[in-house]
Amino acid sequence: MRFQQILRFIGILNVFLGLSMLAPLVVSLIYSDGSTSSILQSFIITSGGGLILFFITRSGDYSSLSQREGVAIVTFGWLSAGFFGCLPFVLSGSIGSLTDAFFESVSGFTTTGASILTDIESLPRGILFWRSLTQWLGGMGIIVLSIAILPFLGVGGMQLYRAEIPSPVVDKLQPRISETAKILWKVYVLITLIEIGLLFVGGMSLFDSICHGFCTMPTGGFSPHSASIAYYNNAYFEGVITVFMLLAGVNFALHFKFLRGDVKVFGRDPECRVFIFALALLIVLVTFNIYGTAYHSIAGAFRRAAFQVTSIITTTGFVTSDYAQWPALSQIILFLCMFAGAMAGSTGGAIKTMRIILLIKYGFRELFRLAHPHAVRSIKLGRKPVPEEVLSSIWGFFILYVGLFILAVIIMSALGLDVITSFASVAATIGNVGPGFGLVGPTGNYLAVPDLGKWVLTFCMLLGRLEIFTVIILLAPAYWRK
Amino acid sequence: MKIIIVGAGEVGFNIAQRLSEENHDVVVVDKDYNKINHIQSVIDVQAIVGSGTSPSVLTEAGIRESDIIVAATDSDEANLIACFYAQHLTDYITKIARVRNPDYMEHGDFFKREFLNIDLIINPQSEMVNSMLRLMEIPEASEVIDFVNGKVKLIGVTIKEDSPLVGRKLSSFQNIEEVLLVGVIVRGEEVIIPGGQDTIQPNDLLYCVTRPEEISTIFRLLNVRETGLGRVAIVGGGTTGLALATSLDKRNINTKIIERDSQRCLELAEKLEKVVVLNGDGTDREFLIEENVADVDIMVVMTGDEETNVLISLLGKALGAKKTVTRIGKLSYIPLVSAIGIDTVVSQRLSAIRAILQYIRKGKVVCVAPLKAEVAEVIEFEALETSDIVNTPLSKVKFPKEAIVGAIVRGEEIIIPRGHNMIKPHDHLIIFALKGAIPKLEKLFTVKLEYF
Numbered sequence: 001m002r003f004q005q006i007l008r009f010i011g012i013l014n015v016f017l018g019l020s021m022l023a024p025l026v027v028s029l030i031y032s033d034g035s036t037s038s039i040l041q042s043f044i045i046t047s048g049g050g051l052i053l054f055f056i057t058r059s060g061d062y063s064s065l066s067q068r069e070g071v072a073i074v075t076f077g078w079l080s081a082g083f084f085g086c087l088p089f090v091l092s093g094s095i096g097s098l099t100d101a102f103f104e105s106v107s108g109f110t111t112t113g114a115s116i117l118t119d120i121e122s123l124p125r126g127i128l129f130w131r132s133l134t135q136w137l138g139g140m141g142i143i144v145l146s147i148a149i150l151p152f153l154g155v156g157g158m159q160l161y162r163a164e165i166p167s168p169v170v171d172k173l174q175p176r177i178s179e180t181a182k183i184l185w186k187v188y189v190l191i192t193l194i195e196i197g198l199l200f201v202g203g204m205s206l207f208d209s210i211c212h213g214f215c216t217m218p219t220g221g222f223s224p225h226s227a228s229i230a231y232y233n234n235a236y237f238e239g240v241i242t243v244f245m246l247l248a249g250v251n252f253a254l255h256f257k258f259l260r261g262d263v264k265v266f267g268r269d270p271e272c273r274v275f276i277f278a279l280a281l282l283i284v285l286v287t288f289n290i291y292g293t294a295y296h297s298i299a300g301a302f303r304r305a306a307f308q309v310t311s312i313i314t315t316t317g318f319v320t321s322d323y324a325q326w327p328a329l330s331q332i333i334l335f336l337c338m339f340a341g342a343m344a345g346s347t348g349g350a351i352k353t354m355r356i357i358l359l360i361k362y363g364f365r366e367l368f369r370l371a372h373p374h375a376v377r378s379i380k381l382g383r384k385p386v387p388e389e390v391l392s393s394i395w396g397f398f399i400l401y402v403g404l405f406i407l408a409v410i411i412m413s414a415l416g417l418d419v420i421t422s423f424a425s426v427a428a429t430i431g432n433v434g435p436g437f438g439l440v441g442p443t444g445n446y447l448a449v450p451d452l453g454k455w456v457l458t459f460c461m462l463l464g465r466l467e468i469f470t471v472i473i474l475l476a477p478a479y480w481r482k
Numbered sequence: 483m484k485i486i487i488v489g490a491g492e493v494g495f496n497i498a499q500r501l502s503e504e505n506h507d508v509v510v511v512d513k514d515y516n517k518i519n520h521i522q523s524v525i526d527v528q529a530i531v532g533s534g535t536s537p538s539v540l541t542e543a544g545i546r547e548s549d550i551i552v553a554a555t556d557s558d559e560a561n562l563i564a565c566f567y568a569q570h571l572t573d574y575i576t577k578i579a580r581v582r583n584p585d586y587m588e589h590g591d592f593f594k595r596e597f598l599n600i601d602l603i604i605n606p607q608s609e610m611v612n613s614m615l616r617l618m619e620i621p622e623a624s625e626v627i628d629f630v631n632g633k634v635k636l637i638g639v640t641i642k643e644d645s646p647l648v649g650r651k652l653s654s655f656q657n658i659e660e661v662l663l664v665g666v667i668v669r670g671e672e673v674i675i676p677g678g679q680d681t682i683q684p685n686d687l688l689y690c691v692t693r694p695e696e697i698s699t700i701f702r703l704l705n706v707r708e709t710g711l712g713r714v715a716i717v718g719g720g721t722t723g724l725a726l727a728t729s730l731d732k733r734n735i736n737t738k739i740i741e742r743d744s745q746r747c748l749e750l751a752e753k754l755e756k757v758v759v760l761n762g763d764g765t766d767r768e769f770l771i772e773e774n775v776a777d778v779d780i781m782v783v784m785t786g787d788e789e790t791n792v793l794i795s796l797l798g799k800a801l802g803a804k805k806t807v808t809r810i811g812k813l814s815y816i817p818l819v820s821a822i823g824i825d826t827v828v829s830q831r832l833s834a835i836r837a838i839l840q841y842i843r844k845g846k847v848v849c850v851a852p853l854k855a856e857v858a859e860v861i862e863f864e865a866l867e868t869s870d871i872v873n874t875p876l877s878k879v880k881f882p883k884e885a886i887v888g889a890i891v892r893g894e895e896i897i898i899p900r901g902h903n904m905i906k907p908h909d910h911l912i913i914f915a916l917k918g919a920i921p922k923l924e925k926l927f928t929v930k931l932e933y934f
Contacts, residue, residue: 067523174528175527387515
């Protein structure tokens with residue numbers, strides 16, 4: 001472990017983060033909302049701190065970053081982003097306590113969308129903009145962004161990329177890691193711009209369009225309105241956002257291939273087919289379940305069901321209706337969606353379709369083996385066999401995911417939260433969804449959770465976004481042993 | 483430039499690493515998931531699991547946009563088939579194949595015709611035999627590399643403690659300045675591009691450029707007695723041993739070849755004319771003394787087992803062999819064995835890597851030879867009219883510190899340059915450089931040190 005290198009990189013990351021604060025600075029100047037000086041201070045502290053870190057550490061050879069150093073850089077980089085990212089909230093006085101501000105900031109960067117804010121509209125525009133921007137930066141990944149911008153990260157970049165990208169298998173789209181990162185960001189920016197354009201054309205204010213665009217593509221779910229998308233009660237906006245949530249839940253490598261002219265790529269990809277099919281099935285189920293009970297027209301039921309199921313399964317967390325009032329089946333479906341998540345390689349969180357497909361196939365293979373003890377069978381995705389190493393790492397991921405979920409639920413209930421809230425708050429944070437059930441349901445928020453609980457949930461969000469291993473390995477004694 | 487490498491073995495890996503470091507887009511294809519996983523985490527390349535002999539895998543690897551395919555798997559047939567598909571999937575792709583089977587090589591021209599149209603066939607064995615033969619021309623040197631078709635020689639010489647040069651500054655070589663230029667000094671683990679202030683110390687390995695006819699002058703200066711190539715012993719009569727023995731046979735060099743297997747000895751005896759074939763074990767000290775094998779000018783050790791090779795070489799040295807040449811398979815052994823006193827190491831893989839890299843980087847870069855542990859390189863290339871460096875005295879050119887011009891070749895004339903010499907367009911330059919200086923050199927020569 002070369003701590004110099006790690007600190008230096010985190011310094012660079014901070015400079016970037018600081019520079020990105022210039023955007024909300026401009027917004028606050030335009031609206032002269034009184035948050036200008038606090039954002040300016042945050043900018044100076046963040047980039048100043050980054051520059052100091054950069055200059056006090058020795059320049060090193062990044063080409064030989066080890067896997068260990070990679071995970072340390074990514075985890076500590078995200079922690080530092082969460083910390084410096086909460087400065088605008090604290091300095092402007094928008095959020096009083098540091099615990100709350102850190103929670104909100106990490107919720108932003110990890111694209112969770114869980115909020116402790118009760119009266120969102122009262123915040124200065126600049127701060128609201130920063131809140132959305134944290135999600136947008138966190139979605140495709142701050143590390144991936146720096147790999148795209150800093151060409152010297154070449155070889156070491158792969159270790160960082162692997163530690164940050166939310167997928168069990170790492171797919172390089174181009175021979176060079178920096179090119180791969182650039183492509184992903186370009187696709188991301190392009191789709192975001194299209195969404196902002198469509199929302200704006202439909203009559204949403206420019207500020208709101210940008211904020212929602214910035215929070216849809218990363219499957220974040222922050223909204224500048226307390227009532228989230230329900231604030232507008234507008235079928236067009238809901239339609240546009242549903243479609244873009246779906247796009248955000250698809251592997252970005254497929255988008256890239258599609259944009260390059262391979263139009264059939266979505267239909268050919270086995271994971272994508274399962275994902276779309278499962279999503280459609282769940283939407284139909286929920287539509288018929290809520291039709292007649294909560295909504296009286298089939299179209300109205302479909303509109304709510306499609307939005308809400310897509311929002312939860314892609315782990316976005318936008319809300320158009322109080323689904324806590326829906327029948328039990330729909331609530332259970334939404335709750336389970338929090339674990340399912342979208343496709344690998346998307347910006348979504350949770351376990352992800354690919355892992356679930358492979359776990360199910362694994363289970364069936366064991367059954368098959370019972371029937372044919374001498375059978376040799378390899379598990380395939382599409383027509384490609386999946387290496388046993390990948391399968392065992394998926395098993396490891398699943399066990400850790402469930403284990404950490406249970407541990408966190410026990411802690412939350414010990415802190416005095418009710419059963420539903422304990423389960424839902426952890427599921428919604430470790431899955432990077434945002435809203436859950438009970439106290440933290442679609443109409444509630446996380447303010448009432450005790451401080452210790454907020455720290456636990458903050459940790460859960462980080463675990464979820466960095467796919468468990470990257471964070472948890474730092475707690476393993478074997479990692480620190482020489 | 484985009485390059486597809488089929489096979490992520492040692493040859494494929496090393497080529498991929500070098501090309502990736504030189505900013506080429508590299509895609510590696512291999513059937514073995516573990517190799518792919520490893521290569522992808524260590525170097526910045528795209529790695530695909532799949533068979534290089536499958537057109538769909540090659541298409542996935544982007545063969546249609548690629549400039550070069552290097553087929554470097556362990557199987558000749560797989561390499562040829564990969565090139566065959568490459569030829570039929572894209573018209574203009576450059577194809578390089580590693581082919582080892584001597585039967586194929588005998589009719590290597592077939593592969594170069596329209597059916598496969600392979601641009602370069604690398605036979606690691608013959609590359610290795612050639613580099614050994616070059617070494618034998620100048621047995622006093624530990625390494626010999628040809629530039630400009632042999633008009634300029636690069637030789638590696640180890641300085642003995644009693645050498646008159648020990649302790650002298652390079653700038654004090656007034657009388658020989660125009661004859662020889664010391665390009666690189668290897669001192670233990672350190673590799674130095676020397677300036678005039680550097681002094682020569684005992685046990686330094688010097689790499690110098692010179693004209694072939696000056697070599698004896700240099701050895702006189704260095705107080706190295708030039709004995710010429712008298713007797714050679716080859717331990718191990720495998721295919722490479724036989725190939726080397728055959729070439730030495732043709733040149734009438736007194737050669738003995740030792741082989742453990744009596745059956746193989748008969749075959750060797752049938753194929754060789756004057757070479758003495760000895761049936762015995764190369765690790766047997768008594769045998770080596772009895773047959774007076776160890777007391778030779780060069781002892782070439784190339785049995786199939788590399789650990790045995792190292793031990794036999796050490797034994798041979800102890801028994802009086804003036805120089806040993808040891809065949810090593812694993813590239814990672816090379817730095818280790820030079821540390822325990824092995825003079826010169828040859829490796830099929832290293833030879834293949836060098837040959838492939840030289841070919842890929844042709845263009846304005848004519849020839850590249852990596853030196854010692856790959857830290858330094860000697861690059862031969864042509865100066866273009868558009869470059870800043872032409873028509874300026876060398877002392878005025880802002881050269882990176884870690885690089886030095888070793889020789890200027892202008893038509894038939896070979897200039898060992900000094901500060902006042904000027905580079906003219908179309909001169910061939912031979913430059914020593916540490917790896918780190920190569921990007922700076924690229925800028926300096928405006929033409930990238932790549933394929934245009």
